[in-house]
Amino acid sequence: SQRLFGGFRKTSERLSSNLTGVVGTAKLDDATLDDVEDALIMSDLGPSAAARIRGKLAEKRFGLEITMDELRLAMAEEIAEILRPVAKPLDIVAFPRPQVILVIGVNGSGKTTTIAKLAHLFQEDDYGVMLAAGDTFRAAAIGQLQTWADRIGVPLIRGAEGGDPASVVFDAVKEATATGIDALVVDTAGRLQNKRELMDELSKIRKVLGRLNPEAPHDVVLVLDATNGQNALAQIDVFREVAGVTGLVMTKLDGTARGGVLVQAAEQYGLPIHAIGVGEKIDDLRPFDPDLVARVIA
Numbered sequence: 507s508q509r510l511f512g513g514f515r516k517t518s519e520r521l522s523s524n525l526t527g528v529v530g531t532a533k534l535d536d537a538t539l540d541d542v543e544d545a546l547i548m549s550d551l552g553p554s555a556a557a558r559i560r561g562k563l564a565e566k567r568f569g570l571e572i573t574m575d576e577l578r579l580a581m582a583e584e585i586a587e588i589l590r591p592v593a594k595p596l597d598i599v600a601f602p603r604p605q606v607i608l609v610i611g612v613n614g615s616g617k618t619t620t621i622a623k624l625a626h627l628f629q630e631d632d633y634g635v636m637l638a639a640g641d642t643f644r645a646a647a648i649g650q651l652q653t654w655a656d657r658i659g660v661p662l663i664r665g666a667e668g669g670d671p672a673s674v675v676f677d678a679v680k681e682a683t684a685t686g687i688d689a690l691v692v693d694t695a696g697r698l699q700n701k702r703e704l705m706d707e708l709s710k711i712r713k714v715l716g717r718l719n720p721e722a723p724h725d726v727v728l729v730l731d732a733t734n735g736q737n738a739l740a741q742i743d744v745f746r747e748v749a750g751v752t753g754l755v756m757t758k759l760d761g762t763a764r765g766g767v768l769v770q771a772a773e774q775y776g777l778p779i780h781a782i783g784v785g786e787k788i789d790d791l792r793p794f795d796p797d798l799v800a801r802v803i804a
């Protein structure tokens with residue numbers, strides 16, 4: 507698990523350095539609690555989660571002696587409390603099949619890689635998986651998805667470059683239904699520069715999907731790059747409005763000290779967190795284990 511969440515190493519180091527000098531007094535008093543709260547905010551957990559954790563610490567321990575180790579254990583417990591309610595794996599439950607999973611996010615967030623990683627996780631559970639290249643505007647995106655599809659051995663439905671994403675999705679659902687696919691994972695355009703256009707495109711995809719299966723899309727998974735810190739959170743607001751997000755995957759938790767945004771996202775939005783990306787390789791998508799993550803962060 508150390509290697510697993512080597513990912514959060516820098517986040518944890520940032521919190522440690524922000525906590526330096528906090529426990530000057532042996533007893534947990536207001537000044538110490540202020541310092542703890544500041545350290546949490548500086549570590550990207552956000553004012554609201556920081557206040558909540560402070561409140562819980564005060565409620566349980568105010569005036570009691572506390573060592574740094576005890577303080578960190580207590581913080582880990584409160585962080586876990588925030589994370590537990592949102593930890594939800596992306597289960598394949600749709601009936602009839604296929605379960606249609608739209609994957610959205612800005613370009614560069616790790617969307618394509620995450621799609622391949624998700625497909626790989628489903629394969630490991632013996633589900634039949636198909637991909638659809640719904641981002642028809644970037645030839646590179648289609649090519650990259652094809653490379654992943656070939657590498658892991660799943661079919662990819664793609665249209666002409668510049669073609670209609672909704673018609674690619676239509677073809678994919680028909681093909682997936684005909685071939686008994688369990689999970690259809692759909693890449694979509696990540697152009698937030700033009701919100702209107704993206705919104706139109708996604709609603710057209712929804713309309714087409716709805717005609718084939720009123721339940722589809724079953725999931726709308728937003729991929730967020732943790733290295734974007736507060737900006738990643740701002741994207742939740744926009745994509746919720748544009749796309750009706752049902753869950754999150756946060757990527758690049760390996761190279762960043764800003765992993766605290768994961769806690770902030772959980773506290774502020776309460777959206778399910780399905781998995782986390784901790785590297786570039788196919789098996790670097792981990793199930794979201796709230797207790798483990800909390801322990802590693804704190």
Ligand code: GDP
Pocket residue numbers: 611612613614615616617618619620650696757758759760761782783784785786790
């Ligand atoms: P897209 O433009 O959103 O489809 O992004 P890509 O999937 O192409 O990813 C952009 C870059 O981020 C690539 O170099 C990926 O290898 C890298 N990447 C994706 N997820 C992770 C992750 O969890 N950790 C790290 N370190 N890199 C990642």
